[in-house]
Amino acid sequence: QSTTTSVPLNDVDGLMQQVADEAGLELNMELPQGVQAGSIATTQASQEQDELSQRLARLRQAE
Amino acid sequence: MSLTPRLPGPGPGDPLLAKQKHHHRRAFEYISKALKIDEENEGQKELAIELYRKGINELELGIAVQCWGGRGEVWERAQRLHEKMKTNLAMAKDRLQFLESMDSL
Structure with a gap:
């Protein structure tokens, strides 16, 4: 049991996104996706949209 | 005759869902960057x-993608993503309007 396998997938995705953002790259636009990758990516997409909603709502409260 | 869904399982390469995800991704990138600047509140x-404008454009393109053409979990997720993008489109437009009105003062 290595520790690397216990890192939550979201953390990995988040980190990859962070690195990509810092480097000004667009991540995983054209990556081939298997069934699993497709499902996970869609779930992640929903989470990302939720994050935008929360941040937009917070700004609105501050108006 | 049994009713078979157009796609029996998760369709990895369905072009419509890939297109939806593509626009989601770009919208997320634009709006995240906009939010970061907006939240820091230091000019710019x-x-x-x-x-925000670019992100809104991408959201509109993503929302325009038809995601009712298949059945199964993958399509249901796409439909939920569609709803979330609609919510964010409205919210981002509100925010944009607010910033534009501040800007013109």
Whole structure:
């Protein structure tokens, strides 16, 4: 049991996104996706949209 | 005759869902950057406005993608994503309007 396998997938995705953002790259636009990758990516997409909603709502409260 | 869904399982390469995800991704990138500037609240509002506009455009393209053409979990997720993008489109438009009105003062 290595520790690397216990890192939550979201953390990995988040980190990859962070690195990509810092480097000004667009991540995983054209990556081939298997069934699993497709499902996970869609779930992640929903989470990302939720994050935008929360941040937009917070700004609105501050108006 | 049994009713078979157009796609029996998760369709990895369905072009419509890939297109939806593509626009989601770009919208997320633009609006995240806009939010970061907006949240820091240190000027640069013009840049935030520009990024919000681009993000809104991508959301509109993503929402325009038809995601009712198949059945199964993958399509249901796409439909939920569609709803979330609609919510964010409205919210981002509100925010953009607010910033534009501040900007013109």
